[in-house]
Amino acid sequence: MKRCEAAMPPRRTHPVANRALAALIEQAAWTHAALARHVNAAAAASGDPLHYDRSAVGHWLTGTVPRPEGVVAVLEAFRRRLGRPDLAAAHLGWPDPGAGPPDDPWHGDPVARLATLGEDDLLNRRAVLTAGTFTLAALSSLAAGTRVPAAAKVAAGVAARITSGGRAPARAGAADVTRIRAATAGFADLDDQYGGGHARAAVAAYLAREVTPLLHGTTGRRRPDLFGAAGELSYLAAYMAMDAGANALAQRYYISAVRLADEAGDLVSRATALRSMAVQAAELGHDEEALALAEAAASALGGHGPPRTQAWVTGMRAEAHAAAGTRHDALSLLHRTETQLERADSRPEPEWTGNYRRESLEHQIGLTLTRLGDHAGAARHFAASMNARRPVERRTRTLIGLRAAHAFLRAGDVERAAVTVLGLSEDVRLVASARVRGELRALRTAWQPYRKSALVAEADRAVRGA
Template structure:
């Protein structure tokens, strides 16, 4: 129930939207905080702040954008702008144009520069928008681009792929927060000039190679907690893949966009993206990649509450993976292994509420990870610990975390630290246990991005 008011409501537009949303002042603040957090912006408004907004206070720009997006989602009103909330447009505004339109190469160059220079317009002032996902079904033909005197060739493709593989190894080992500036600089200053010179038979290969690096940049940004930026990179990946006519890479990007939506709690969008990834391939393609996409569909169906569809899709995933005839090392995009499936089963069972079984699958996945996958091993290990805690075994959770504590100091990953914060919040009531207390102390200094 809203608190008793001592000052009159000035912002009647905002009051009307709060009433339409069916939110209390506290719920309004919580939704604004949550949307801002998706973009890596930590704000901590409460019901009293909403009361101040109603009496004429205008929040800072990042909160304005977060509030607008929160109401867009709640009311299904993509047209909403700050003026509909009774506020002027902030002086620092996020890009408002459609990321699915315009020259994809120019957009990638600008995105890389904005990322490299840490521009607020991309990194924090923007919001992860569900409206941007509406363009995922749009596909365009490959335009004809005239060649230049100095053409990009097969050697450029080989060098670009070698650089991408090196950056991917760094990401696997140390997390998305490490070497991101180098990736952004390479994309904007080395790769996009090559794309402008691409022509002839080499052009599709060069656009595919650029899309692979854009995909890696998206994944690294997501892992670092920059979800607005990641969303833009993923969209660039889809568009570059379309330029190359590469359906496999389009499906790969859509599948990872589904992961991002799922981790941010947008279950309906995650399911739509996972289904779009499957539709892009139409049942054709490497079985290993098909299994990777089917597994994500299982997780998304579990989150959407369709239990039997989720379990049936998990069985199909296992069959597809067992029949995969390509070595996983040849497919760093969608490099789906048995340990990847164990992780996917754990995520799906978590959504279905079977935490004890999920913990066993997470643990199996963690233990099978290769040394280069240090970040992934830590992330999945924390998920295993959280599943143990939810299953009523806090001491096993503590044992798992103690086994990971030394590795955590090497990882620069917002996802890892978010998982750690959730775990620590969950086991506070069990700190009478010496093991839990020891584990909490061991990781307390590492619980920050």
């Protein structure tokens, strides 16, 4: 009898005060521990980790209200589980966390949104996180094929913006566009050498305080070029934020990049940003959304644009189809990617966003084969991509190298995995990248059963603490 009593769950000493939350937990079919895990995962995607456990959920049920960023994370966890982007704090029995009504980054003045986003990022304001974790709701209009407001509608508000923030408008010219693009290229080189966690504040400051004031005051024939250059910088800010693990922030920057591309009438830049949003969704495990975004990127191009850009987008479609389980489509798209890249017989475009080369395709093939379960094939392609990388691509080479090592390990080639990591150990320490650290953690966990191997033990010591 005593054993039976010990196996029973502990009796609740406090009654459930929050019936709305209890009902949603039951609808989601979650235990308290499972809810806590999903909330922590949603918060981690925003770059603001939380560490709730089942006892915290118990406190919520008895009337405790988590702090604002916790409310936002709980909401996002339930939205994903239940497929209800309309859920608000009131549905959980909680007051609004202070972020106001659900914010739609696809609407409103794109320049004002970008300026605020850059300032919040620069000053590390918590508002930039509580405005929303990485959220699937922000992707719903894209999945439905919805376009953002036409540039003509936004242009009608230019006069109202010119004096915003008390700043005098600055009319931009060709020299400003050249300087912005040169700065973007320089920041991109730093990103690829040292990772998105390095120099992000400098990018945010330049974007918010040097670039957006020019957007307020420029009309006429220079306007498309200026908005295009600003969109490329917003795209880079997004990529760096994603690499640094600040995924909510990255999502907002990517959306700004899409909207600025639309203002510039640049479908190639629109497709570029949507394609990278698909990468982000895929890396966060949102396969359905990744496929919708990859298809939206292809739709933006409409079968036109530079062959390298078409190949870049088609390769992402292949990976997304592999994740969706459509093997034939994935392999067919990989073949099309290779054909498109072969047609790009000129050297890679000078713009850093158009630099799609054979080693990029090797990486994409590796990602697609990983999704299809062919780890030996993936390892070969990852390794080919890693070995062809230029010295300036330290972060990319390190990230792909760790993926190669993990693929070798999954394929049973333990020694090759360890040797690959040993060759990357110095670069791993130089790169400030949450994505690199995540790959390294996953690899070190996976090779625990092989720690008796002298090579594995040596490799593990070489990257310990990185």
